[in-house]
Amino acid sequence: MSERTQFTVKTITPSGVQLEKTATFARISSSIGEIGIMPNHTPSLVTIEPCEFVVRVGEKEELSYFVPEGIAQIKEGELILVVPYIEAMADIDKGRAEQAKKRAQERLAGKIKDEETDIKRAEASFKRAENRLKTLAQG
Numbered sequence: 001m002s003e004r005t006q007f008t009v010k011t012i013t014p015s016g017v018q019l020e021k022t023a024t025f026a027r028i029s030s031s032i033g034e035i036g037i038m039p040n041h042t043p044s045l046v047t048i049e050p051c052e053f054v055v056r057v058g059e060k061e062e063l064s065y066f067v068p069e070g071i072a073q074i075k076e077g078e079l080i081l082v083v084p085y086i087e088a089m090a091d092i093d094k095g096r097a098e099q100a101k102k103r104a105q106e107r108l109a110g111k112i113k114d115e116e117t118d119i120k121r122a123e124a125s126f127k128r129a130e131n132r133l134k135t136l137a138q139g
Helices: 094-109 120-139
Strands: 005-011 017-021 025-030 031-037 044-048 051-057 061-067 071-077 078-082
Touching: 017 051, 025 044, 051 120, 061 120, 094 120
Parallel strands: 005 078
Antiparallel strands: 005 017, 025 031, 025 051, 044 071, 051 061, 071 078
């Protein structure tokens, strides 16, 4: 195996390939913790938690995205993410994320009571909103 200095990052959603870049580094959060991916990374398959997805293009340029969940496959020369959607940091609506977080907190605290309240959905919504806001704060 030759020593690579770059690898391809591809993000696939139900709409098709949404992102394809040549990278020198990438970072995601998985069910086993945060993972930094570099060229020649050990092949792996991991589940993705809601997180900021960082892709370093070249030596210094870092692109930040939000991904809600999914699967990441790391293989020779390639990182493939299969996710429901991906949001560029510039596309995240801070006000909308704050409102979603507040609604989820109210549902979890029992302030909004109805037969439709699903605790797991409220927890997932809270986590997505919180991670969108964290992605904005870090960028």
